[in-house]
Amino acid sequence: xxxxxxxxxxxxxxxxxxxxxxxxxxxxxxxxxxxxxxxxxxxxxxxxxxxxxxxxxxxxxxxxxxxxxxxxxxxxxxxxxxxxxxxxxxxxxxxxxxxxxxxxxxxxxxxxxxxxxxxxxxxxxxxxxxxxxxxxxxxxxxxxxxxxxxxxxxxxxxxxxxxxxxxxxxxxxxxxxxxxxxxxxxxxxxxxxxxxxxxxxxxxxxxxxxxxxxxxxxxxxxxxxxxxxxxxxxxxxxxxxxxxxxxxxxxxxxxxxxxxxxxxxxxxxxxxxxxxxxxxxxxxxxxxxxxxxxxxxxxxxxxxxxxxxxxxxxxxxxxxxxxxxxxxxxxxxxxxxxxxx
Amino acid sequence: xxxxxxxxxxxxxxxxxxxxxxxxxxxxxxxxxxxxxxxxxxxxxxxxxxxxxxxxxxxxxxxxxxxxxxxxxxxxxxxxxxxxxxxxxxxxxxxxxxxxxxxxxxxxxxxxxxxxxxxxxxxxxxxxxxxxxxxxxxxxxxxxxxxxxxxxxxxxxxxxxxxxxxxxxxxxxxxxxxxxxxxxxxxxxxxxxxxxxxxxxxxxxxxxxxxxxxxxxxxxxxxxxxxxxxxxxxxxxxxxxxxxxxxxxxxxxxxxxxxxxxxxxxxxxxxxxxxxxxxxxxxxxxxxxxxxxxxxxxxxxxxxxxxxxxxxxxxxxxxxxxxxxxxxxxxxxxxxxxxxxxxxxxxxxxxxxxxxxxxxxxxxxxxxxxxxxxxxxxxxxxxxx
Numbered sequence: 001x002x003x004x005x006x007x008x009x010x011x012x013x014x015x016x017x018x019x020x021x022x023x024x025x026x027x028x029x030x031x032x033x034x035x036x037x038x039x040x041x042x043x044x045x046x047x048x049x050x051x052x053x054x055x056x057x058x059x060x061x062x063x064x065x066x067x068x069x070x071x072x073x074x075x076x077x078x079x080x081x082x083x084x085x086x087x088x089x090x091x092x093x094x095x096x097x098x099x100x101x102x103x104x105x106x107x108x109x110x111x112x113x114x115x116x117x118x119x120x121x122x123x124x125x126x127x128x129x130x131x132x133x134x135x136x137x138x139x140x141x142x143x144x145x146x147x148x149x150x151x152x153x154x155x156x157x158x159x160x161x162x163x164x165x166x167x168x169x170x171x172x173x174x175x176x177x178x179x180x181x182x183x184x185x186x187x188x189x190x191x192x193x194x195x196x197x198x199x200x201x202x203x204x205x206x207x208x209x210x211x212x213x214x215x216x217x218x219x220x221x222x223x224x225x226x227x228x229x230x231x232x233x234x235x236x237x238x239x240x241x242x243x244x245x246x247x248x249x250x251x252x253x254x255x256x257x258x259x260x261x262x263x264x265x266x267x268x269x270x271x272x273x274x275x276x277x278x279x280x281x282x283x284x285x286x287x288x289x290x291x292x293x294x295x296x297x298x299x300x301x302x303x304x305x306x307x308x309x310x311x312x313x314x315x316x317x318x319x320x321x322x323x324x325x326x327x328x329x330x331x332x333x334x335x336x337x338x339x340x341x
Numbered sequence: 342x343x344x345x346x347x348x349x350x351x352x353x354x355x356x357x358x359x360x361x362x363x364x365x366x367x368x369x370x371x372x373x374x375x376x377x378x379x380x381x382x383x384x385x386x387x388x389x390x391x392x393x394x395x396x397x398x399x400x401x402x403x404x405x406x407x408x409x410x411x412x413x414x415x416x417x418x419x420x421x422x423x424x425x426x427x428x429x430x431x432x433x434x435x436x437x438x439x440x441x442x443x444x445x446x447x448x449x450x451x452x453x454x455x456x457x458x459x460x461x462x463x464x465x466x467x468x469x470x471x472x473x474x475x476x477x478x479x480x481x482x483x484x485x486x487x488x489x490x491x492x493x494x495x496x497x498x499x500x501x502x503x504x505x506x507x508x509x510x511x512x513x514x515x516x517x518x519x520x521x522x523x524x525x526x527x528x529x530x531x532x533x534x535x536x537x538x539x540x541x542x543x544x545x546x547x548x549x550x551x552x553x554x555x556x557x558x559x560x561x562x563x564x565x566x567x568x569x570x571x572x573x574x575x576x577x578x579x580x581x582x583x584x585x586x587x588x589x590x591x592x593x594x595x596x597x598x599x600x601x602x603x604x605x606x607x608x609x610x611x612x613x614x615x616x617x618x619x620x621x622x623x624x625x626x627x628x629x630x631x632x633x634x635x636x637x638x639x640x641x642x643x644x645x646x647x648x649x650x651x652x653x654x655x656x657x658x659x660x661x662x663x664x665x666x667x668x669x670x671x672x673x674x675x676x677x678x679x680x681x682x683x684x685x686x687x688x689x690x691x692x693x694x695x696x697x698x699x700x701x702x703x704x705x706x707x708x709x710x711x712x713x714x715x716x717x718x719x720x721x722x723x724x725x726x
Contacts, residue, residue, distance in 0.1 A: 003538070005628045009530025010542060012523045013599055020596030021549045024560020031563065136365055142350050142358035149428065149712075154366045156708045156715060157373055162657040164674055165697045169372040172379065172694060179375065182390035211369070219716055243354070272553035275659055278678070290660075293555035297562060297664055307563050314556040321551050333544065 025318075032084050032311035036077040038065040084312035088292075111313070114287045115320070117202065121288070122270040122324075125209045129266060130259060132210060133217025138247075140218070141225050159215035167279025170208045171195075198285040205276040205286070213269070217262050221255060228254050257335070264328045271321050289317045373701060380695040381488040384687035387694065398487030407484020415470050419462055427709040431455060444641040456706055492688075492695035496680075502696060505676035508587065509656060512672055515591035516655035517648050520598050524651075525644060527599075528606025529632055533615065543607070546600035554597060554660050561593060565665060585667030593661055598654045602647050609643030610636070645714050649707070656704070673700050 040063050048057040065073045090109045097105035107113050140151055158166065173180045174194045184192055194200045228251055236246050252259075274290040277283055283291065296310035350358070375395070379387040383401040386394045394400070408416075431451055438447035468490070496502045531539050564571065565584040572580035583589040613636065621631040656674075663675035677700065680693035708715075 003534075003536060006530050006534040006536065006539070009628070009632075010527040010539075013527035013603055014542060016523060016592065016596045017546065017549060017599050020561075020593055021552065021557060024557045024564075025552075026560075027564065028556060028560040031559070036563075135361060139358040139361045139365075142355060143362060147359075147362070151362050151366060152716060153708060153712050154370045156712055157705070158369050160653060160704050160708055161373065162659075162674055162700055162704070164657075164659045164677070165700055166372070168677075168693070168697055169376045172376060173372055176388070177390040178388070179390065179392055179395065211372075215369070223716065268551040271551075272555075274553075274555070278659060290553045290555045293553070293559055294660060294664070297555065297559060305562065307559065310555075310559045310562075314553075314559040317553050318556050321553065322548075325548070325551055329544070329547065332547065337540075 028311045028314050031307055032315050033079060033081060034077050035080045035084065035308045036075050039074045039076050040064065041066045080308070084308045085316070088309055088313045088316065110287065110292060111289075111316070114289045114292050117286055118271060118273060118288045118290075118320075121202070121206060121209070121273050122267060125206050125213070125270055126263060126266050128206075128210050129213050129217055130262060132214040133262070134221050134255070136214065136218040137221035137225055140222055155215045155218055157215075158211045159213070159219075161212070163212065163275035164279045166212055167205075167208050167276045170204060170211070171280050174204060195280070195282075201280060201282050201286050205273070205280065205282070208276055208279075209270060209273070213266065216265075220258055220262060224255055224258050225251070260328065260331060264325075264332070267324055267328065268321070271324060289313070289320065293317060373705075376694050376701075377698050380492060380691065380698045381490070382691070383487075383489060384691045386487070387691045388687055397485065398489075400487070401489050402484055402487025404487070404489065408486040408488055409484050412470070413486065416467060419467060423459060423462075424709065427455065427706075428712075431710060432713070445644070448645065452707075452710055455710060456703065459706055492691045493699065496692050496696045496699065500680075500692070502673070502676065502699065505671055505673040506699075508666075508670055509672040509674075512587055512591055512594070512662070513652055513655040515587070516594045516598070517651045519591060520595045520602055520651040521644055521648050523595065524599060524602035524606055524647060525640065526632075527603045528647075529610050529636060531603060531607040532610035532613075533618070533628075543604065546603055550600035550604075557593070557597065558661060558664050561589075561665060565589065584665065585670060587666070587670050590662060590665050591655075593665065594655050594658060595651075597661070598651050601650060605647050605650070606643055609647075610640070613639060642714065642717065645711070646717075649711055649715060652707070653704075 042061055042063050044059055045062050046057055046059045048055040050056075068074050089111050093109050094106065094112070097103075097109070107116055136155065140148055140155075143151065161169075172178060175181070177185075181192060181194055184194075192200075194204060232250050233246060236250050241249065272290045273288045274294065277286065277288060277291045280286075283295070287295075293310050293313045296306045296313060299305050378395055381401075382395060382398045383404055385400045386398045389395055435444070435447045435451045438450060441447075442450070531543060562584075566582070568583040569580045617639075618628075618631040618635050621635045622628070626634065658672075659674045662672045663678070666672065666675070673696075677693060677696045680689060680696050
């Protein structure tokens with residue numbers, strides 16, 4: 001295909017990605033160095049109240065936003081350098097915590113707390129998701145045709161459910177004296193409150209995430225199991241490989257590229273863990289990197305959004321995902337280049 | 342396909358496979374089944390710690406309608422019928438329709454028809470049967486399970502959830518249409534181009550796929566809020582404020598979904614032999630004509646899968662829509678936050694549950710109809726990418 005024709009084909013798609021993904025990135029980068037705030041003016045105001053023997057007057061200085069001719073708040077934008085980053089990272093507290101080797105104190109700071117949770121969440125769910133997906137694919141591959149249809153249908157349900165709703169449905173099973181909490185209480189013979197401390201909420205979130213993503217791994221593995229070379233399997237059998245060895249040396253190598261593919265997708269998706277926190281209303285116990293940015297972007301009680309700090313935390317979040325993805329991306333690149341040449 | 346006897350699973354493996362699958366299916370379906378049961382009960386039953394109270398609704402039965410054994414049979418029949426129609430009849434119907442209208446229109450018609458029929462059965466026919474069939478059924482008609490539709494009524498009518506539903510519908514339809522139009526062209530171009538630049542576009546798309554959406558929204562928000570000033574030099578007085586409007590959100594969601602769509606469709610088109618469109622080009626077609634006349638007729642399975650993923654992204658999104666849309670254009674998923682954040686009374690909580698089930702119901706119908714496409718589309722597409 002000639003390059004000109006190629007650009008006509010990909011043009012609209014590339015244009016959309018440039019306008020709505022690349023351009024915002026640049027603007028977030030720039031915004032993170034600037035602060036826009038209302039211009040304040042200080043005025044002296046005299047308030048008088050009627051009193052005994054004449055008025056009592058007090059004069060006080062009031063700070064209020066400056067309004068322009070149309071009655072809108074005048075804002076000014078100034079370059080503040082790395083100040084937004086400093087305030088997101090809370091550098092003073094971080095430095096103090098590091099000086100004392102105090103991990104507890106470090107993890108009290110929003111950003112590091114969120115980073116710790118996001119990374120633990122990502123790397124704990126990854127292997128479990130792959131194992132559950134593979135196990136399900138092998139199981140569905142073994143059962144008869146009549147059972148496969150309904151089994152696949154039920155398996156797909158957690159995958160397509162809206163993440164916020166999925167998290168909510170798990171929450172309703174456990175919250176207060178929810179049905180599963182009641183079950184655990186009956187089993188342990190003691191009171192449990194699963195939404196009262198961070199670690200139980202984290203476990204529930206991981207539990208939810210595995211429930212939500214294992215079906216995708218299942219579908220991908222199941223599809224690939226249909227293309228395992230039967231001759232190789234039979235020759236392995238003739239060479240005396242038992243079932244476990246056939247799985248280990250024939251089937252898993254066949255699935256290897258998909259394991260990389262699924263890990264890559266999972267890294268991207270669980271690094272942006274967010275919906276669980278909304279669904280569980282967990283923000284006072286557990287927060288994630290993406291939630292911090294969301295929180296800065298949500299208007300506060302006065303209706304202001306801290307765009308500058310949001311941009312700084314967005315840039316920091318982005319640096320994190322880039323570091324995580326360097327290795328898998330290089331691998332994809334190597335695979336692709338090898339195939340093309 | 343027959344396996345050599347030695348490769349056939351042994352009985353113990355079979356038993357453990359069935360067991361694993363049975364446990365997983367309970368695990369997968371239970372939360373959804375449970376919230377559906379909760380949404381139909383009076384608050385005192387819905388949040389009871391006694392499971393039988395949640396299923397059978399003792400208090401609810403005292404207050405409102407009770408379902409008898411025969412009513413439960415009716416409901417079971419309706420569910421079985423829905424399953425049968427979705428998995429057996431509908432594909433055949435679509436195959437017939439597709440010859441007249443083309444596959445996408447055929448699927449759209451079939452799915453809409455199926456959804457309307459399901460809604461009619463659930464909201465009109467079943468309640469009528471339940472209310473009136475008991476009279477001549479005698480002993481079988483003693484109510485055993487209490488249900489109430491009050492929470493659904495108050496969510497949809499009193500709290501005007503249908504507005505959120507219509508907004509969701511509009512956003513999702515827009516996302517699917519634009520995403521597929523743009524994505525199929527790009528996917529085809531990328532599959533047929535051997536230049537270095539195609540590779541770079543794909544790698545860039547992969548990096549874009551990884552970006553957390555809040556990073557992007559942090560970029561849009563100031564621009565969207567001030568867009569009338571920014572665009573004023575170009576558009577003059579007509580420059581719109583993009584914040585709160587559905588159309589820009591559609592484009593934002595399309596762009597966010599483009600990386601996945603073009604990777605999926607590129608792999609799909611790469612599996613269509615290039616000889617097909619090359620033959621057309623030898624006969625004097627341009628690339629666009631070759632695409633339209635030769636590729637379009639065979640691309641539907643891949644496109645339907647890509648469409649499903651676009652649908653899920655648009656329908657399920659919380660972060661983008663909650664930040665970029667104003668209250669009046671809000672979609673269902675952020676809309677539900679107003680229910681579960683209120684949660685002052687237990688009635689509010691059951692309303693939130695009913696709203697959650699209402700959001701899930703269309704997805705449930707969708708999997709019923711499209712499960713084969715999801716599995717086969719991923720087989721042909723993403724997995725080889």
